[in-house]
Amino acid sequence: MAWQIQCTASPPPLPSFPPFTLKSTSSISLPLPLTRSSRYRSTHAPSPRPIAASFSAVESTTSTDGLGDSKTPLLEVRGLTAVITETKQEILKGVDLVVHHGEIHAIMGKNGSGKSTFSKVLVGHPDYEVTGGDVVFKGENMLDMEPEERSLAGLFMSFQSPVEIPGVNNIDFLHMAYNARRKKLGEPELGPLEFYAYIYPKLDLVNMKTDFLNRNVNEGFSGGERKRNEILQLAVLGADLAILDEIDSGLDVDALRDVAKAVNGLLTPTNSVLMITHYRRLLEVIKPTFIHIMENGRIIKTGDSSLAEVLEEKGYNAISAA
Amino acid sequence: MAALTFTHQNLLHFTPKLTTSKPYLKPKRTKTKLSIQTIRESPQASFTDQFVLQLADSLEDSLPSSSSSLPLQKLRDNSSETLLSTQWPSRKDESFRFTDTSFIKNSDINPISHPPNSLDLLEVSRDTHFESFNFVDGFLVDSSFSSSNLPDGVYVGSLSKLSSEGILKRVCELLGDFEWGDLFWSVNGLGAPDLMVVYVPEGCRVENPIYLKYIAVEGADKGSKKMLLSNPRVFVLVEKGGEVGIVEEFVGKVGSECYWTNSVLEVVVGEGGKVSHSYVQKQSLSAAHIKWTSVRQEKTSTYELVEVSTGGKLSRHNVHVQQLGSDTVTQLTTFHLSVGDQTQDLHSRIVLDHPRGYSQQLHKCIVAHSSGQAVFDGNVKVNKYAQQTDAGQLTRSLLLEPRAAVNVKPNLQIIADDVKCSHGAAISDLEDSQLFYFQARGIDLETAREALVFSFGAEVIDKLPYSFVQKQVKDHVKALLKSRRKGSS
Numbered sequence: 001m002a003w004q005i006q007c008t009a010s011p012p013p014l015p016s017f018p019p020f021t022l023k024s025t026s027s028i029s030l031p032l033p034l035t036r037s038s039r040y041r042s043t044h045a046p047s048p049r050p051i052a053a054s055f056s057a058v059e060s061t062t063s064t065d066g067l068g069d070s071k072t073p074l075l076e077v078r079g080l081t082a083v084i085t086e087t088k089q090e091i092l093k094g095v096d097l098v099v100h101h102g103e104i105h106a107i108m109g110k111n112g113s114g115k116s117t118f119s120k121v122l123v124g125h126p127d128y129e130v131t132g133g134d135v136v137f138k139g140e141n142m143l144d145m146e147p148e149e150r151s152l153a154g155l156f157m158s159f160q161s162p163v164e165i166p167g168v169n170n171i172d173f174l175h176m177a178y179n180a181r182r183k184k185l186g187e188p189e190l191g192p193l194e195f196y197a198y199i200y201p202k203l204d205l206v207n208m209k210t211d212f213l214n215r216n217v218n219e220g221f222s223g224g225e226r227k228r229n230e231i232l233q234l235a236v237l238g239a240d241l242a243i244l245d246e247i248d249s250g251l252d253v254d255a256l257r258d259v260a261k262a263v264n265g266l267l268t269p270t271n272s273v274l275m276i277t278h279y280r281r282l283l284e285v286i287k288p289t290f291i292h293i294m295e296n297g298r299i300i301k302t303g304d305s306s307l308a309e310v311l312e313e314k315g316y317n318a319i320s321a322a
Numbered sequence: 323m324a325a326l327t328f329t330h331q332n333l334l335h336f337t338p339k340l341t342t343s344k345p346y347l348k349p350k351r352t353k354t355k356l357s358i359q360t361i362r363e364s365p366q367a368s369f370t371d372q373f374v375l376q377l378a379d380s381l382e383d384s385l386p387s388s389s390s391s392l393p394l395q396k397l398r399d400n401s402s403e404t405l406l407s408t409q410w411p412s413r414k415d416e417s418f419r420f421t422d423t424s425f426i427k428n429s430d431i432n433p434i435s436h437p438p439n440s441l442d443l444l445e446v447s448r449d450t451h452f453e454s455f456n457f458v459d460g461f462l463v464d465s466s467f468s469s470s471n472l473p474d475g476v477y478v479g480s481l482s483k484l485s486s487e488g489i490l491k492r493v494c495e496l497l498g499d500f501e502w503g504d505l506f507w508s509v510n511g512l513g514a515p516d517l518m519v520v521y522v523p524e525g526c527r528v529e530n531p532i533y534l535k536y537i538a539v540e541g542a543d544k545g546s547k548k549m550l551l552s553n554p555r556v557f558v559l560v561e562k563g564g565e566v567g568i569v570e571e572f573v574g575k576v577g578s579e580c581y582w583t584n585s586v587l588e589v590v591v592g593e594g595g596k597v598s599h600s601y602v603q604k605q606s607l608s609a610a611h612i613k614w615t616s617v618r619q620e621k622t623s624t625y626e627l628v629e630v631s632t633g634g635k636l637s638r639h640n641v642h643v644q645q646l647g648s649d650t651v652t653q654l655t656t657f658h659l660s661v662g663d664q665t666q667d668l669h670s671r672i673v674l675d676h677p678r679g680y681s682q683q684l685h686k687c688i689v690a691h692s693s694g695q696a697v698f699d700g701n702v703k704v705n706k707y708a709q710q711t712d713a714g715q716l717t718r719s720l721l722l723e724p725r726a727a728v729n730v731k732p733n734l735q736i737i738a739d740d741v742k743c744s745h746g747a748a749i750s751d752l753e754d755s756q757l758f759y760f761q762a763r764g765i766d767l768e769t770a771r772e773a774l775v776f777s778f779g780a781e782v783i784d785k786l787p788y789s790f791v792q793k794q795v796k797d798h799v800k801a802l803l804k805s806r807r808k809g810s811s
Binding site for chain 1: 753754755756758759760761762763764765766767769773774776777778779780781784
């Protein structure tokens with residue numbers, strides 16, 4: 001628990017680095033500016049609700065790693081390259097990214113720039129094969145871990161288009177996943193009734209009715225319901241790092257506000273978010289600490305939230321040309 | 323008489339006996355049977371199948387000596403006549419191309435000639451949680467069901483105890499009137515010791531389902547060649563506007579391994595009537611289970627079947643639905659599971675001859691053993707006058723082990739020109755994207771596989787209309803899948 005105390009007491013702000021542009025050929029060897037950036041605590045738009053409770057399971061997971069030093073990154077990606085398993089076509093061509101506890105990062109970029117691939121590679125999707133680089137999560141080499149181990153270690157990805165699982169009840173699925181987590185922590189598994197009591201209050205968070213739990217996982221869900229369901233899973237399971245892959249796609253304004261509200265409600269000073277999006281409107285409701293621009297399998301530019309405005313005005317071409 | 327000079331290794335158990343009163347050696351051919359046409363060309367064709375002859379003989383011997391009521395006697399006479407013109411099915415017969423019945427043929431078949439003793443009965447009625455009508459080794463025994471729970475005019479019970487002349491006449495008209503039967507249909511017709519009648523009069527809606535429990539008490543040990551045969555038979559007649567739910571459950575008593583249940587259910591649904599049929603087969607994994615379900619539907623009637631079959635070394639369900647009038651609704655939803663060295667076979671046929679019929683069929687099967695097999699032959703026939711028929715058929719199979727086999731033959735035969743029909747077949751392992759979704763939430767692969775396999779069948783199990791049946795079937799399927807997991811690890 002020691003590290004938590006240290007984290008919640010924010011470190012003194014360090015001088016902010018100017019927006020940094022990578023030269024396309026030498027990305028791997030370059031030192032990253034992010035590791036020493038200050039935290040834009042004020043941009044978090046913290047929720048008034050007492051959110052820490054919803055992350056109870058996760059706090060225990062993180063406390064085991066003994067990370068007392070806030071300078072130790074939560075996630076450190078260096079020179080990550082990956083190909084499509086089937087065709088061997090290279091999609092990621094050397095991605096570098098460092099995420100600290102409590103930071104919110106957004107990755108933007110054109111279609112096909114590798115944003116979603118990056119998030120899938122992080123969670124170990126079998127469609128992609130890592131060919132080089134390192135991914136260290138909470139001090140451990142994540143590339144050696146099975147997808148379920150990554151999840152249990154505190155990594156969560158909300159799927160862009162989550163798959164339908166006919167015949168598997170939503171509550172049964174959540175129950176199974178939650179108990180897997182408890183088992184990992186050496187805690188007794190919850191029975192169906194205890195679990196129901198645990199999950200019931202969380203439905204409000206994503207603005208969902210109870211019957212939502214009795215439907216089959218994602219079966220016949222509308223686009224908005226699928227996204228809410230992903231966020232509900234995040235609320236139930238908790239995560240040190242939540243990767244939100246286009247949670248804004250296909251949502252109307254109201255649904256987006258609901259989803260964003262839920263995500264903001266789940267934020268704590270210690271957990272981090274990596275958002276992948278096309279649109280600035282998401283960044284207005286979940287305020288990022290950093291924005292990264294991805295192009296052709298690399299992060300080509302990193303900046304603060306003002307970068308989104310530049311994008312809005314001048315488009316991606318202005319950035320890649322710079 | 324020439325037939326008797328043939329010897330066959332399977333006949334060694336038998337002492338053939340001919341009685342002059344029966345027209346054994348005058349086979350009558352049924353034109354519709356393709357199998358007979360082909361057999362005619364072979365040198366042995368003109369002779370009665372010796373094995374079948376023996377079987378017919380032993381069935382006759384097993385019957386109670388007391389005189390039977392008229393409909394049953396008529397059924398036996400017809401069946402015995404048909405049986406003697408029928409050969410034991412071989413892999414050359416189209417309808418048994420993938421289903422090897424030699425396992426039964428190579429056994430020493432003993433028809434059970436008497437109901438079990440009262441001690442066994444006591445045991446049977448004890449483990450029934452729901453008021454049921456019990457067939458024990460093919461004999462209808464006094465049940466725990468009190469008929470006072472039934473609405474007026476409804477009759478559920480043995481034909482021999484039926485006092486109403488009117489119902490008897492109706493049963494006599496309709497019983498066994500069926501041209502599509504095979505050898506097993508006839509074996510039951512000849513060997514059924516009794517007939518159970520479920521009669522629902524006009525406009526009557528029976529609230530509680532009629533729960534029929536078929537229990538095999540006598541059974542030989544796994545190693546022995548002995549196979550004890552029972553032939554339960556039920557006739558359901560729902561008159562105009564009547565409604566009833568039928569639940570059939572087939573089980574073997576613990577310790578009974580080798581037996582052969584050869585069951586027939588006939589259903590006639592009158593105009594606007596509805597029959598909801600649940601069929602659960604949980605026989606021993608060494609047993610043979612053959613079942614016929616023949617349904618005749620008059621106009622605007624509804625027949626819904628939900629089947630879950632998990633037992634039997636050889637399990638075969640023949641379903642035949644014949645449309646007798648327009649605007650009928652037919653739904654067949656079936657799930658077969660082979661967790662061992664088993665064959666699960668569904669042969670279904672829906673014949674539509676009248677306009678605006680609606681039929682939907684979903685068949686799912688899982689083969690979870692390297693020498694397990696599933697067979698599906700689903701025929702939907704949309705004849706000339708069946709215009710504006712809406713017929714759909716889908717079969718999905720899951721093969722979980724190397725060398726596990728499935729043979730599916732979904733087929734629509736459409737002669738009418740103004741119809742909406744669809745069919746499809748899919749055979750697969752589990753979906754990788756679904757497995758990954760579980761993993762991404764921290765659930766290990768083995769647990770994910772188990773959940774997905776179960777959910778595949780749950781789609782059908784969830785359609786069982788009664789929650790008490792649903793629950794026990796779910797528990798049973800879960801236990802079977804779990805035993806498989808333990809066995810393989």
